[in-house]
Amino acid sequence: MTLVFLCYYRRKYWRDGGEEKASKISDTEKMVSSAYSRNISQQIPEESRGRLVFLHGPKQFEVEDLLRASAEMLGKGSFGSAYRAALEDSSVVVVKRVKEAIVSSRKDFEQHMQLLGSLKHVNLVSLRAYYYAKDEKLLVYDYHPNGSLCSLLHANRGPNRSPLDWCKRMKIASDAAVGLAFLHSSGMVHGNLKSSNILLDDKGNACLTDFGLEGLVNPSVAATRSAGYRAPEQKAHKKISQKGDVYSFGVVLLEILTGKSPAQSNLQEEGRGMDLPKWVQSVVREEWTVEVFDLELMRYPNIEEEMVAMLQIALACALEEADERPKMDNVVTMIQSIAGEHRVSIDSPPPLP
Numbered sequence: 001m002t003l004v005f006l007c008y009y010r011r012k013y014w015r016d017g018g019e020e021k022a023s024k025i026s027d028t029e030k031m032v033s034s035a036y037s038r039n040i041s042q043q044i045p046e047e048s049r050g051r052l053v054f055l056h057g058p059k060q061f062e063v064e065d066l067l068r069a070s071a072e073m074l075g076k077g078s079f080g081s082a083y084r085a086a087l088e089d090s091s092v093v094v095v096k097r098v099k100e101a102i103v104s105s106r107k108d109f110e111q112h113m114q115l116l117g118s119l120k121h122v123n124l125v126s127l128r129a130y131y132y133a134k135d136e137k138l139l140v141y142d143y144h145p146n147g148s149l150c151s152l153l154h155a156n157r158g159p160n161r162s163p164l165d166w167c168k169r170m171k172i173a174s175d176a177a178v179g180l181a182f183l184h185s186s187g188m189v190h191g192n193l194k195s196s197n198i199l200l201d202d203k204g205n206a207c208l209t210d211f212g213l214e215g216l217v218n219p220s221v222a223a224t225r226s227a228g229y230r231a232p233e234q235k236a237h238k239k240i241s242q243k244g245d246v247y248s249f250g251v252v253l254l255e256i257l258t259g260k261s262p263a264q265s266n267l268q269e270e271g272r273g274m275d276l277p278k279w280v281q282s283v284v285r286e287e288w289t290v291e292v293f294d295l296e297l298m299r300y301p302n303i304e305e306e307m308v309a310m311l312q313i314a315l316a317c318a319l320e321e322a323d324e325r326p327k328m329d330n331v332v333t334m335i336q337s338i339a340g341e342h343r344v345s346i347d348s349p350p351p352l353p
């Protein structure tokens with residue numbers, strides 16, 4: 001089954017190239033493949049067969065169900081490629097194919113998955129299941145249909161865009177801080193916090209994803225990505241830490257406040273580099289603080305004080321010196337006290353002209 005599984009979807013299904021966004025195989029191919037699967041699976045020794053393990057509750061589907069699903073590539077990250085898979089029972093999951101070259105032994109992988117699966121919190125994306133075979137490792141997550149903070153902030157900046165309002169930005173910041181503080185209190189490091197790894201669930205809660213995967217990748221590979229979110233000491237020593245997460249969180253807060261992405265090319269074109277904390281500090285030094293804020297936020301009255309308070313938290317988190325950064329517990333308290341006041345002080349946005 002394993003061999004067929006690999007050849008079958010590598011060839012036809014979830015292609016890494018990305019051109020084939022959504023594909024559906026023919027019924028004949030399915031029948032041939034499943035008959036072939038049954039034959040092959042009888043020839044493969046039990047211990048080297050692939051295993052789909054559910055981390056919460058009973059098995060909800062088989063690997064074959066994943067294969068039959070319509071798959072659409074969501075993106076290609078440093079851990080591998082991510083696909084949205086719509087199953088025949090109409091449930092939707094996200095499947096991440098982990099780059100096999102960087103995965104450790106089966107025992108290490110399974111122990112790591114059990115640890116990640118044990119982390120349950122409303123502000124974390126749940127790891128539902130994993131699949132381990134010699135040549136293939138898959139992670140299965142719940143699908144979050146409402147996009148990422150990255151897409152909400154930066155996608156479709158044209159005239160038809162619906163801006164992300166201040167209330168929602170505050171809630172996302174607060175939820176992300178709570179999720180990260182929970183990870184830290186569990187002794188974990190996120191290791192890859194950035195706006196594309198903060199997803200919105202169907203109730204509007206922000207949830208962190210892609211956490212704790214660093215143990216599965218070669219540190220030199222991990223250190224080269226997400227450069228704009230990485231703390232200076234992480235860039236230098238290629239080692240993740242909770243203090244490094246706090247820095248990344250500070251960059252995410254700056255992104256929420258400025259509407260600029262640390263990966264945005266126009267920051268470079270303006271000669272200001274890709275370093276969002278440095279850019280914000282230079283603007284705050286030279287001009288009015290208000291110049292740093294996203295223009296989209298300017299239509300909300302009575303929020304300037306809150307924005308400035310949030311900016312101070314963001315800059316404290318993104319300090320160069322790791323030891324001077326606050327702990328996430330304190331960050332949560334600070335953000336929630338601003339969010340608490342915010343609930344009573346915010347006015348409805350005026351209608352667009």
Ligand SMILES: Nc1ncnc2c1ncn2[C@@H]1O[C@H](COP(=O)(O)OP(=O)(O)OP(=O)(O)O)[C@@H](O)[C@H]1O
Binds near residue numbers: 075078081082209210
């Ligand atoms: N559970 C999910 N539900 C909905 N969208 C998701 C989910 N997980 C990831 N995505 C989206 O899929 C895209 C690809 O994700 P992926 O994790 O592969 O790459 P990345 O986060 O952009 O990069 P990296 O892996 O280097 O951190 C991202 O835009 C991400 O927001």
